[in-house]
């Protein structure tokens with residue numbers, strides 16, 4: 585069987601993870617890369633032996649050349665690229681967030697509906713082993729019904745140079761830009777929230793940054809589950825997405841950087857023999873593989889989906905739903921009111 589031919593658009597650090605994922609999969613090959621920065625383009629081309637290097641992605645919108653593309657460029661330009669590749673019938677794996685605004689997501693989903701090609705969104709937290717294990721535990725029912733779920737995206741941007749992340753013309757709000765990771769994770773585990781109430785402030789980043797740098801959101805999930813998301817692009821701590829899932833019979837504490845997940849259970853085998861009634865104070869440590877930014881697994885899934893071996897899960901609609909929640913949080917912080925989340 586012929587290998588699936590890929591191009592990667594945007595080959596900076598995160599784009600390289602995609603290049604490596606494609607090379608590592610036995611069913612795919614990389615035939616071209618694109619980047620507007622010639623140094624980045626040539627460096628990656630030399631390292632991975634990729635001859636076809638272009639600075640204008642439109643040269644690659646050609647079904648005779650590629651079957652699929654990974655779009656790893658600034659959030660502000662995802663829409664144009666996604667729509668153009670889908671219109672040509674080329675499958676797209678687009679980085680998170682699908683876009684910064686819901687109207688852009690709508691255009692992409694409409695293009696997807698008309699295209700024979702697929703659109704997958706790179707919400708990579710769904711490939712983080714600790715989060716996968718946490719979802720498995722929740723779905724198994726052993727922590728009972730969910731009561732309260734919380735996650736966070738806390739990542740200090742203060743030392744980043746002038747960049748698309750602080751573009752004043754097309755601002756990237758941190759709730760959508762990075763906070764989409766935490767929002768998507770909670771949506772994946774607890775369903776689509778119905779309402780959002782947000783607060784934001786700016787105490788870390790300077791005037792070079794057009795948006796507030798920190799946010800907290802209270803979310804109302806289906807089945808009377810409460811939720812909270814914290815986002816900060818200035819906070820002084822290591823980047824870790826600490827996530828806590830409280831159920832009626834147990835609680836999970838996990839993140840993307842620890843080799844173990846913590847599970848508290850009200851009931852488990854051996855309880856009466858060993859611990860009597862003080863069970864809730866005993867934490868079980870469940871080892872998980874360490875694989876933050878697990879792009880290789882994401883690429884493997886995308887290729888399996890293209891080969892018909894599994895269903896597409898993180899569709900354009902999924903990516904758009906995450907953006908819808910982020911937009912409602914931002915809107916609430918501006919209006920001072922609880923906002924109903926409007927999905928497409």
Ligand SMILES: NC(=O)c1ccc[n+]([C@@H]2O[C@H](COP(=O)([O-])OP(=O)(O)OC[C@H]3O[C@@H](n4cnc5c(N)ncnc54)[C@H](O)[C@@H]3O)[C@@H](O)[C@H]2O)c1
Nearest residue numbers: 594595596598618619620621624656657658659679680708
């Ligand atoms: N899933 C994750 O955990 C994760 C991590 C980092 C970044 N991202 C996402 O990946 C995307 C890229 O982020 P990054 O950190 O790699 O940014 P970056 O600035 O490091 O890299 C972007 C690259 O795109 C290139 N580029 C810009 N405009 C281009 C154009 N018109 N055509 C071709 N190339 C162009 C730049 O020269 C640069 O090399 C963003 O959407 C970001 O949100 C996701």
